[in-house]
């Protein structure tokens with residue numbers, strides 16, 4: 001019998017699509033505003049912040065291009081939002097810790113393949129945010145494409 005190979009879903013699809021990202025970042029920023037270290041950093045965030053970050057991360061992980069199109073964002077614009085914020089490694093570590101705690105609470109897929117790819121992206125993205133937050137000007141081209149994160153070495157989700 002001929003074997004049919006299932007197409008590999010994007011990280012976005014495997015995570016549960018846009019509703020999963022919207023719930024993740026809504027609950028995450030609720031926690032951020034309760035956190036003594038992060039609250040001062042985010043207390044003036046815009047009302048759209050949660051949705052913009054949800055759209056950005058969803059797009060990077062293979063979802064629709066809502067951040068680029070609907071939100072009029074770009075990689076350049078995301079980077080410019082972090083300029084001169086002087087974020088520290090302590091801020092970054094707490095940000096990652098609270099996001100992963102939220103991911104568990106909302107039952108985001110926890111297979112080793114998905115989580116290793118997701119954590120790798122968060123490590124990369126948050127370290128870039130800290131580096132850029134020490135700068136006063138963006139040092140990349142304003143046409144720089146959005147990052148596109150994939151499964152890495154495991155190549156796809158856990159299939160049992």
Ligand code: HEM
Nearest residue numbers: 044045046048049052053056078081091092095125126129
């Ligand atoms: C993967 C990592 C990250 C991504 C994808 C990300 C994404 C974004 C995006 C898309 C915006 C713009 C939101 C908007 O248009 O309203 C933004 C703004 C911002 N981000 Fe990040 N970010 C990351 C990491 C961090 C970290 C680690 C911190 C600090 C601990 C941080 C602090 C901020 C702040 C303070 C703003 C501006 C908020 C405002 O005043 O509206 N970000 N980020």
